[in-house]
Amino acid sequence: MESTTLKRRFRYVVAGAAVAALAAFALTGCGSNQQASSSSSSSASGDDKTITVAASPTPHADILNGTVKDQLAADGYTLVVKEFTDYVQPNTVTEEGDVDANYFQHQPYLDNFNQEQGTHLASVAKVHFEPMGIYPGKTKSLDSLADGATVAVPNDATNEARALLLLQQAGLIEVKDPTDVNTTINDITSNPKNLQFKEVEAATVPTILRDVDIACINGNYAKSANLNVNSDSLAVESADSTAAQTYANILVVKEGNENSDKTKELVKALNSDTTRDYINNTFEGAVVPVF
Numbered sequence: 001m002e003s004t005t006l007k008r009r010f011r012y013v014v015a016g017a018a019v020a021a022l023a024a025f026a027l028t029g030c031g032s033n034q035q036a037s038s039s040s041s042s043s044a045s046g047d048d049k050t051i052t053v054a055a056s057p058t059p060h061a062d063i064l065n066g067t068v069k070d071q072l073a074a075d076g077y078t079l080v081v082k083e084f085t086d087y088v089q090p091n092t093v094t095e096e097g098d099v100d101a102n103y104f105q106h107q108p109y110l111d112n113f114n115q116e117q118g119t120h121l122a123s124v125a126k127v128h129f130e131p132m133g134i135y136p137g138k139t140k141s142l143d144s145l146a147d148g149a150t151v152a153v154p155n156d157a158t159n160e161a162r163a164l165l166l167l168q169q170a171g172l173i174e175v176k177d178p179t180d181v182n183t184t185i186n187d188i189t190s191n192p193k194n195l196q197f198k199e200v201e202a203a204t205v206p207t208i209l210r211d212v213d214i215a216c217i218n219g220n221y222a223k224s225a226n227l228n229v230n231s232d233s234l235a236v237e238s239a240d241s242t243a244a245q246t247y248a249n250i251l252v253v254k255e256g257n258e259n260s261d262k263t264k265e266l267v268k269a270l271n272s273d274t275t276r277d278y279i280n281n282t283f284e285g286a287v288v289p290v291f
Contacts, residue, residue, distance in 0.1 A: 054090035130219030133233030154202035163216035
């Protein structure tokens with residue numbers, strides 16, 4: 001799973017949908033890119049023992065297929081995972097009842113989606129978050145940062161705020177409110193090292209690492225760049241941080257289905273010790289359970 005606030009980000013994607021036929025938002029694919037991870041095509045309402053979930057490929061579908069499927073099978077359920085590469089269609093098919101649930105987004109995105117699209121979707125469980133880390137570029141430790149050092153940060157509102165809160169957590173800057181997920185550069189109240197901020201698209205940050213002193217990189221993009229959050233980062237968002245709680249990826253169902261048997265089975269499996277162990281052992285800190 002991973003806003004200008006979220007509204008601005010959502011509007012960009014909706015515009016892109018019309019142009020690119022993503023029919024969707026840019027974080028996880030559209031109808032033409034939809035894949036089912038099982039040959040079964042059971043709909044949400046077709047089989048009381050078949051649970052269909054819309055999910056992003058990584059890490060969401062990996063978690064569902066890697067451990068949740070077997071847990072559900074032990075309880076007599078068949079899990080069908082439908083993968084999407086956009087962030088609109090999973091919510092749409094959940095609203096329409098084509099799937100029982102989705103797993104790809106965080107609460108702020110869901111809240112914005114419901115408001116913008118008039119959907120009736122509800123979160124039923126927090127599962128994981130993908131921590132942002134500070135990675136070394138030209139400077140190899142935080143203590144070695146020179147006055148005026150350059151820090152690469154994502155330029156979208158959501159991830160730039162996360163970067164600034166992480167820099168505060170690492171003791172490099174101070175901001176007005178270290179719990180404010182809408183923090184901007186204008187909210188910095190103390191910058192003793194006179195850090196200079198280079199704002200670029202989140203996906204681009206790893207590509208300019210060698211050109212800056214340090215960089216704040218999202219977990220998914222760090223993983224794609226073969227950066228290990230445990231061994232390579234200089235600091236990382238903690239599991240009890242504001243970002244972790246705010247941007248935890250959630251299991252979502254249509255309102256009215258929060259207490260269905262299928263939902264209860266999914267929540268039990270996704271929030272189990274088995275799933276926690278699978279996440280910790282598989283993703284090596286790039287994905288962190290929050291339950």
